[in-house]
Structure formats: C-alpha cells, structure tokens
Amino acid sequence: EVQLVESGGGLVQPGGSLRLSCAASGFTFSSYNMNWVRQAPGKGLEWVSYISSSGSTIYYADSVKGRFTISRDNAKNSLYLQMNSLRAEDTAVYYCARQAWGGIMNAFDIWGQGTMVTVSS
Amino acid sequence: DIVMTQSPDSLAVSLGERATINCKSSQSVLYSSNNKNYLAWYQQKPGQPPKLLIYWASTRESGVPDRFSGSGSGTDFTLTISSLQAEDVAVYYCQQYYSTTITFGPGTKVDIK
Numbered sequence: 330e331v332q333l334v335e336s337g338g339g340l341v342q343p344g345g346s347l348r349l350s351c352a353a354s355g356f357t358f359s360s361y362n363m364n365w366v367r368q369a370p371g372k373g374l375e376w377v378s379y380i381s382s383s384g385s386t387i388y389y390a391d392s393v394k395g396r397f398t399i400s401r402d403n404a405k406n407s408l409y410l411q412m413n414s415l416r417a418e419d420t421a422v423y424y425c426a427r428q429a430w431g432g433i434m435n436a437f438d439i440w441g442q443g444t445m446v447t448v449s450s
Numbered sequence: 451d452i453v454m455t456q457s458p459d460s461l462a463v464s465l466g467e468r469a470t471i472n473c474k475s476s477q478s479v480l481y482s483s484n485n486k487n488y489l490a491w492y493q494q495k496p497g498q499p500p501k502l503l504i505y506w507a508s509t510r511e512s513g514v515p516d517r518f519s520g521s522g523s524g525t526d527f528t529l530t531i532s533s534l535q536a537e538d539v540a541v542y543y544c545q546q547y548y549s550t551t552i553t554f555g556p557g558t559k560v561d562i563k
Contacts, residue, residue: 364552366500374492374500374543376552388550391451424499434547436490436505443499 331355331439333425338444345415345448351408351425351441359383359403362428364437365410367421367446377423378410381433393419415448422446452476452546454555462563469531471558473544478524481548488548491520491529494557495540503542504529536562 337349349365365377378399379388387399398411408425422445426437453476463469479488487507492500502511504520507527517532531538539562544555 373557374494374545374554376554379550379552390551429502429505434488434550434552436502436545436547437492437500438502438505438511440499440501
C-alpha cells in the first residue's frame with residue numbers, strides 16, 4: 330500500500346524549533362518529488378515547500394523562507410522539515426504530499442494524515 | 451505569486467442535483483509548450499487529508515467517480531458534481547502547480563440542502 334506517515338509534531342514555544350519527518354512506503358520514494366503543505370485550524374491549505382526527487386531543487390513559500398529547511402534521505406525513504414524560529418502563525422497540521430510522477434511540477438496524488446504543530450507559550 | 455480565487459464560498463445542493471464550483475487564477479496556468487493547464491482539484495472531508503480528484507484541469511484521478519468533472523482553460527476553471535451524493539459533503543480546493551510557488555484557492559464548502 331502506498332503510504333506517507335508524518336511524525337514529529339507537538340507543542341513548542343515561540344522561537345523554538347521542531348523537526349518533522351515523513352516516512353514513505355509502498356512506492357519508489359527516490360523517483361518522486363515531494364512537498365510539505367500545512368493547514369491552520371479551521372483554515373485552508375497552504376503550500377510550504379518542495380524538494381525534487383534527487384534533492385537538488387528546493388522551493389519555499391515566502392512565509393517560511395529562511396526559517397524552514399526541507400530535506401530528504403532516499404536511502405531511508407524519508408522526507409524532513411526542519412522548522413526554526415517558530416511563530417504562532419506556524420500553528421497548523423503539516424502534511425507531506427507526493428507529487429504525481431512526470432514533469433517538474435504536478436498535482437499531489439498521495440497525502441499523509443498530517444502531524445499537528447502548535448506554537449504557543 | 452499566482453492568486454487563486456473560488457466561488458462561491460459555500461453552497462447547498464439537494465441530493466441528486468448538480469453542484470458547480472468556480473476557480474479563477476490571477477494569471478494563466480496554461481503551459482503553451484504542452485497545452486496543459488496546471489490546475490488540480492482536491493476534496494477534503496473533516497478530519498481527513500485532501501484527496502486528489504482532478505488534475506490537468508480535466509483528467510479524473512483513478513478511482514474518482516465519474517460524477518466529478520473538471521473543465522476550463524487559461525484562468526477560468528470549473529469543478530462539477532453532476533449528481534450530488536451524501537458522501538460528497540466536503541470542502542473543495544483548486545490548486546495551481548504552474549508556478550514553482552504553488553498556491554491553493556480558499557476552498558468551497560459543499561453541503562446538502
């Protein structure tokens with residue numbers, strides 16, 4: 330079964346750090362571009378970051394640029410999001426999402442269940 | 451960034467009736483070299499992650515019922531549910547993946563009248 334499972338969420342104080350992980354299974358992880366998408370409570374979807382299959386190309390939303398770092402370990406079938414200098418507005422469910430195969434950009438065909446990040450003192 | 455807007459914000463439709471959701475992008479998402487619109491539609495039910503319904507503006511994802519269809523090109527797109535079922539109650543989002551800064555619409559909530 331094709332699956333993405335996020336972990337690492339939790340409660341963190343403003344200014345703190347957190348590292349999210351996404352474990353992939355059921356497909357050849359190294360062949361797919363991956364993304365992080367977040368959703369604040371009761372709000373819509375916000376794309377956060379993209380990483381190409383090889384890890385050589387990375388993009389960020391302006392709202393997280395300079396604070397968040399996306400990475401992947403294809404040997405471990407894992408995607409990561411290092412989040413530093415966290416703010417209250419970063420509070421959200423964070424989803425990892427697989428980009429459908431083919432081309433540089435494509436729709437997101439597989440999503441994880443998400444992990445909740447709460448930034449509060 | 452490409453700004454995505456959706457209308458209406460919400461709608462209530464009787465079971466078996468048609469539901470139509472509109473999505474507009476602030477600039478064209480049609481890539482001229484391959485004539486593809488970089489536009490997708492997602493369905494999100496409460497407590498669940500989004501589910502891909504439509505990609506390339508009109509291609510239905512495998513396993514998605516054929517009552518769901520997408521149309522449009524350039525900057526104006528539509529998601530149609532031809533005969534609303536109870537299990538279609540959800541929030542629907544459009545997304546452009548034309549730009550390396552991917553953006554979603556604000557969502558349209560669909561309920562049963």
